[in-house]
Amino acid sequence: MDADVEAARPWVAEASPTFITLIDQNHLLSSLYNMVNVPQAVWIDEQGRVVRPTETGGSIDILREFDPEAGAFKPEAMARAGAAKALYMEAVEDWARNGADSRFAYDPDAARQRVSRQTPETMLAHAKFQLGRHLASLGRVVEAEALFTECRELHPDSWNIFRETTEKMDTGIAAGEAFWGKVMGLGEKQYYASIDMDGMP
Amino acid sequence: MTIVLTETSNSECVAAPSTTDLWLDADAVTAATGWTLKPEGFCKDDICVPTPADAENYVADGKVNVASFWRLMDRPAAASKDGDVWFLGEGATERNDALLSLEAPDFTLPDFSGKLHSLTDFRRQRVLLITWASW
Structure with a gap:
């Protein structure tokens, strides 16, 4: 991805x-x-x-x-x-x-x-993400970035959107200050949702 | 030219740039979205959405305002700042119905050599679809 x-x-x-x-x-x-x-x-x-x-x-x-x-x-x-x-x-x-x-x-x-549901907001985030991706491919980076910012707000649970569209470190990994700030702000939420499997910690 | 994108298509269409309306020739609508204007309404497969009473906001002079129909259907439509690139998305209701049907949504994506693969190529096999990313 x-x-x-x-x-x-x-x-x-x-x-x-x-x-x-x-x-x-x-x-x-x-x-x-x-x-x-x-x-x-x-x-x-x-x-x-x-x-x-x-x-x-x-x-x-x-x-x-x-x-x-x-x-x-x-x-x-x-x-x-x-x-x-x-x-x-x-x-x-x-x-x-x-x-x-x-x-x-x-x-x-x-x-x-166990199916988790999309919402109008998450589907709008996916639409804007894909529009942003296309604009970025045309070199319209500033406009794309504005759309990506909207996407992160519309779908705050999506680490795929967040990590793809926020700053990467020199290693290419999106694990900078913004990432850790969001992780530390998760509170009761999990970064990786637990799954229903016998013996899974 | 206006670029009209969906999850599976990319079409160049003639349309006046706008961020609120997307008036396309009826033929172009079908080519770009798979939806067709019929006497009974705006249709795809076995679904038809009747044209509302304020028809002039939806259909005029052989053109269809796809953005209006998209809003009517509670589907996300997103336009670039200048209205020259549109993305017509899928609705949450339809997507959730598809997920709850348990029929795995089909898709076609390339491998690193550019060869395309579809999920339906793997019928008769069990498929573990698992994601990874470099970031």
Whole structure:
């Protein structure tokens, strides 16, 4: 989900994944599947039916467990995040093997209950984001930036919009002052929403 | 020329620049949006939205004000400052109905070599659709 394909290319080249990697420069999937962060995932069966709607794909929220003195996340937070990722991958593998018989694949009612909804404001944010992206591609950067500012206000829960459209550090990562300010202001909200999976911390 | 964008299309159309109205020739509307003006209203697939009583705000001289119909349908429409680029978005109601149907919305996106892939190419396989970004 990178507006700038070249920013993504070296990472993907280095990982050389065996799965197909698609480029979504306009964040179409955020609009279609109501995605607000990365990684988020959807499980889709052989008939094209969703058996796990959009949810956090293997991460947990440990952002506020960073230890500035150590310059690293607290060891117990890292351990929890590692366990969460391993558990999620086991669930994916279980579904890959067992399909509809996997205990991780929801029946339609359970899947429907877990669908998160778009609102008129979030859909307007997606429209303005895509308009802004087009204007930026025409070199109309100032106008695009004004639209992106509106998008962040219309859809404050979207880290995809926020991180794509705010300042990046030299590393290309959007983890500067604005990012941390927003994280620290989350309060009761989570950066990565917890998912409903047995044993998930 | 006015550029009319949707999530899946990019069309150049003849329209007077405006940030409130988007009057397009009836034929151009269909090409740019997939919606068609019919005697029963503004239609796509099996949906028809009747033209309201103040028809002159919607249809005039063989032209259709797409922006008015978009507002009528509670769909987001966003225009550039000069009204020369429009994005016609999808409504929250339709999108949520689609999500609740559990039928995975189809899309077509390129890989790093530029080859296009659609979700429907993967029928008969289980698909883990998972996102990542460099930022």
